[in-house]
Amino acid sequence: MQNTTSYAKPENNISSKMETLIKYKRIHSDSQYESYIEIMESLDAENQLFFNQNTEDEIELLQLLIQDYEEQQSPKQHLLGSDLLQHLMIENHVKASTICAELDINKSTLSEILSKKRTISKQIGLKLANHFKIRLDKLLTQ
Numbered sequence: 001m002q003n004t005t006s007y008a009k010p011e012n013n014i015s016s017k018m019e020t021l022i023k024y025k026r027i028h029s030d031s032q033y034e035s036y037i038e039i040m041e042s043l044d045a046e047n048q049l050f051f052n053q054n055t056e057d058e059i060e061l062l063q064l065l066i067q068d069y070e071e072q073q074s075p076k077q078h079l080l081g082s083d084l085l086q087h088l089m090i091e092n093h094v095k096a097s098t099i100c101a102e103l104d105i106n107k108s109t110l111s112e113i114l115s116k117k118r119t120i121s122k123q124i125g126l127k128l129a130n131h132f133k134i135r136l137d138k139l140l141t142q
Contacts, residue, residue, distance in 0.1 A: 024061060027069035036062050063133065081120060081142040082113050088132045103127040 027033050040062040047055045079087050089096070096114065100107045105124055112118035120128070120139050129136040 023058075024065060027065055033066065033069050036066055040066065067133070067135075080138060081140070082116050084134075084138055085120070085128060086114060088128075088134070092132070099128075099131070103131055 024036070027036060040059055043055055043059050043062070047059060088094075089099070096110050097107070099105060100110055103124075105127065109118065109124070113120055113124070119142055122136075122140065125136050125139040128134075128139055
């Protein structure tokens with residue numbers, strides 16, 4: 001009598017196993033970039049209601065991936081201080097009056113920063129860095 005039992009071949013492909021474990025990858029397209037931003041914003045809103053360290057770590061990872069993609073796609077990586085701020089405002093179609101209103105920054109202060117008569121203070125830099133999702137040191141370096 002012949003044994004007709006067949007056994008499943010064990011999965012030897014480590015790559016396919018790892019593929020299922022990796023939730024996020026380096027961003028390579030605008031659609032992936034937009035998707036990650038939506039995911040991050042959703043997680044951030046959820047995390048504000050119910051703090052979870054794993055969610056916090058996931059948000060941080062998404063921020064790093066998004067920042068990496070933005071730096072690859074934009075010439076802003078070579079810009080610093082008020083030049084970077086001007087670039088960000090143009091890139092994001094944001095007027096100075098909107099920034100002043102949303103971030104509670106004095107209009108004359110922002111005007112002096114943009115005309116390079118004044119450097120960006122740490123307090124204003126923090127507001128701008130959070131708003132534009134960039135590193136603070138890029139704004140504080142002239």
